[in-house]
Amino acid sequence: MHRVCFTLQVRTDRMEEYAERHAAVWPEMLRALHDTGWTNYSLFLREDGLLVGYLETPDLAAAQEGMARTDVNARWQAEMSEFFEDLDLPPDQGFWQLAEVFHLEDQLAAHTPTSTATDSPTPTAQDLS
Numbered sequence: 001m002h003r004v005c006f007t008l009q010v011r012t013d014r015m016e017e018y019a020e021r022h023a024a025v026w027p028e029m030l031r032a033l034h035d036t037g038w039t040n041y042s043l044f045l046r047e048d049g050l051l052v053g054y055l056e057t058p059d060l061a062a063a064q065e066g067m068a069r070t071d072v073n074a075r076w077q078a079e080m081s082e083f084f085e086d087l088d089l090p091p092d093q094g095f096w097q098l099a100e101v102f103h104l105e106d107q108l109a110a111h112t113p114t115s116t117a118t119d120s121p122t123p124t125a126q127d128l129s
Contacts, residue, residue, distance in 0.1 A: 001039075001056045003103065006095035009085040018046060018083045028072045036066030048084070067092060068120065070090040 022043060033041060041055040057063040067073040077090035087094045100110050 001058060002060055003100055004053075004055050004057065004060055005098040005100065006053045007098065008053070008087070008091060008095050009052045010045060010051050010083050011051045011085050014083045015047075015049055017043060017078075019053075021080070026072065026076065029076050032070045032072050036070070037063040064092060075096075114128060 037057045037059065039056045042053070044054075045051070046051045055063075073092070077092055080091050081087060084091055084094075
Protein backbone atom coordinates (compact mmCIF):
# COMPACT_ATOMS: atom_id res chain seq x y z
CA MET A 1 0.00 0.00 0.00
CA HIS A 2 1.38 3.40 -0.97
CA ARG A 3 1.05 6.18 1.63
CA VAL A 4 0.56 9.65 0.16
CA CYS A 5 0.81 12.98 1.99
CA PHE A 6 0.21 16.23 0.14
CA THR A 7 -0.33 19.94 0.71
CA LEU A 8 -2.41 22.69 -0.83
CA GLN A 9 -3.06 26.27 0.29
CA VAL A 10 -6.68 27.18 1.03
CA ARG A 11 -7.56 30.85 0.74
CA THR A 12 -7.86 32.13 4.31
CA ASP A 13 -11.09 33.99 3.49
CA ARG A 14 -12.67 30.68 2.32
CA MET A 15 -11.46 28.29 5.04
CA GLU A 16 -14.73 28.12 6.96
CA GLU A 17 -16.75 27.31 3.84
CA TYR A 18 -14.11 24.79 2.72
CA ALA A 19 -14.43 22.96 6.05
CA GLU A 20 -18.23 23.07 5.85
CA ARG A 21 -18.18 21.55 2.36
CA HIS A 22 -15.97 18.72 3.59
CA ALA A 23 -18.24 18.04 6.55
CA ALA A 24 -20.87 16.94 4.03
CA VAL A 25 -19.12 15.53 0.96
CA TRP A 26 -21.56 14.26 -1.67
CA PRO A 27 -22.28 10.54 -1.18
CA GLU A 28 -21.56 9.94 -4.88
CA MET A 29 -18.11 11.50 -4.43
CA LEU A 30 -17.41 9.39 -1.33
CA ARG A 31 -18.30 6.21 -3.26
CA ALA A 32 -16.17 7.24 -6.23
CA LEU A 33 -13.13 7.83 -4.00
CA HIS A 34 -13.61 4.47 -2.31
CA ASP A 35 -14.22 2.61 -5.58
CA THR A 36 -11.09 4.05 -7.24
CA GLY A 37 -8.71 3.11 -4.43
CA TRP A 38 -8.53 6.16 -2.13
CA THR A 39 -8.47 4.68 1.37
CA ASN A 40 -7.73 6.01 4.85
CA TYR A 41 -8.14 9.48 3.31
CA SER A 42 -8.01 12.48 5.65
CA LEU A 43 -7.62 16.24 5.27
CA PHE A 44 -6.19 18.54 7.95
CA LEU A 45 -6.51 22.33 7.81
CA ARG A 46 -4.19 24.67 9.70
CA GLU A 47 -5.38 28.12 10.76
CA ASP A 48 -3.23 29.83 8.09
CA GLY A 49 -4.91 27.80 5.33
CA LEU A 50 -2.30 25.09 4.92
CA LEU A 51 -4.17 21.94 3.92
CA VAL A 52 -2.45 18.61 4.51
CA GLY A 53 -3.97 15.50 3.01
CA TYR A 54 -3.16 11.86 3.65
CA LEU A 55 -4.35 8.76 1.85
CA GLU A 56 -3.36 5.20 1.21
CA THR A 57 -3.72 3.56 -2.19
CA PRO A 58 -2.20 0.66 -4.09
CA ASP A 59 -1.36 3.04 -6.97
CA LEU A 60 -1.76 6.84 -6.83
CA ALA A 61 -1.68 7.32 -10.60
CA ALA A 62 -4.38 4.66 -11.07
CA ALA A 63 -6.49 6.19 -8.27
CA GLN A 64 -6.22 9.65 -9.87
CA GLU A 65 -6.99 8.26 -13.33
CA GLY A 66 -10.01 6.41 -11.96
CA MET A 67 -11.36 9.60 -10.42
CA ALA A 68 -10.67 11.56 -13.62
CA ARG A 69 -13.05 9.20 -15.45
CA THR A 70 -15.97 10.05 -13.13
CA ASP A 71 -18.46 12.84 -13.72
CA VAL A 72 -18.78 13.53 -10.01
CA ASN A 73 -15.07 14.27 -9.69
CA ALA A 74 -15.19 16.83 -12.52
CA ARG A 75 -18.06 18.61 -10.76
CA TRP A 76 -16.39 18.44 -7.33
CA GLN A 77 -12.99 19.66 -8.56
CA ALA A 78 -14.62 22.56 -10.44
CA GLU A 79 -16.36 23.66 -7.25
CA MET A 80 -13.32 23.17 -5.02
CA SER A 81 -10.80 24.91 -7.30
CA GLU A 82 -12.01 28.37 -6.21
CA PHE A 83 -10.94 27.67 -2.62
CA PHE A 84 -7.20 27.39 -3.36
CA GLU A 85 -4.39 29.89 -3.87
CA ASP A 86 -1.95 29.67 -6.79
CA LEU A 87 -3.43 26.56 -8.35
CA ASP A 88 -3.27 26.09 -12.14
CA LEU A 89 -4.58 22.50 -12.10
CA PRO A 90 -7.59 20.85 -10.49
CA PRO A 91 -6.91 20.35 -6.76
CA ASP A 92 -6.63 16.56 -7.09
CA GLN A 93 -3.80 17.02 -9.61
CA GLY A 94 -2.15 20.23 -8.42
CA PHE A 95 -1.19 19.25 -4.91
CA TRP A 96 2.40 19.11 -3.65
CA GLN A 97 3.23 15.54 -2.69
CA LEU A 98 5.58 15.15 0.26
CA ALA A 99 8.32 12.52 0.47
CA GLU A 100 7.87 10.06 3.31
CA VAL A 101 11.00 9.99 5.48
CA PHE A 102 9.79 7.91 8.44
CA HIS A 103 7.14 5.29 9.11
CA LEU A 104 7.09 3.68 12.56
CA GLU A 105 5.71 0.30 11.52
CA ASP A 106 8.25 -0.11 8.69
CA GLN A 107 11.17 0.56 11.02
CA LEU A 108 9.78 -1.63 13.78
CA ALA A 109 9.33 -4.48 11.31
CA ALA A 110 12.93 -4.06 10.15
CA HIS A 111 14.19 -4.42 13.74
CA THR A 112 11.85 -7.13 14.99
CA PRO A 113 13.22 -10.63 14.61
CA THR A 114 10.81 -13.06 13.06
CA SER A 115 9.73 -16.03 15.15
CA THR A 116 10.40 -19.56 13.92
CA ALA A 117 8.93 -22.88 14.95
CA THR A 118 12.20 -23.83 16.70
CA ASP A 119 12.27 -20.69 18.88
CA SER A 120 11.76 -21.42 22.54
CA PRO A 121 8.87 -19.62 24.18
CA THR A 122 9.72 -17.02 26.79
CA PRO A 123 9.61 -18.71 30.21
CA THR A 124 6.83 -17.63 32.53
CA ALA A 125 7.03 -17.19 36.30
CA GLN A 126 5.41 -20.64 36.65
CA ASP A 127 8.12 -22.25 34.51
CA LEU A 128 10.86 -20.80 36.70
CA SER A 129 9.46 -22.02 40.03
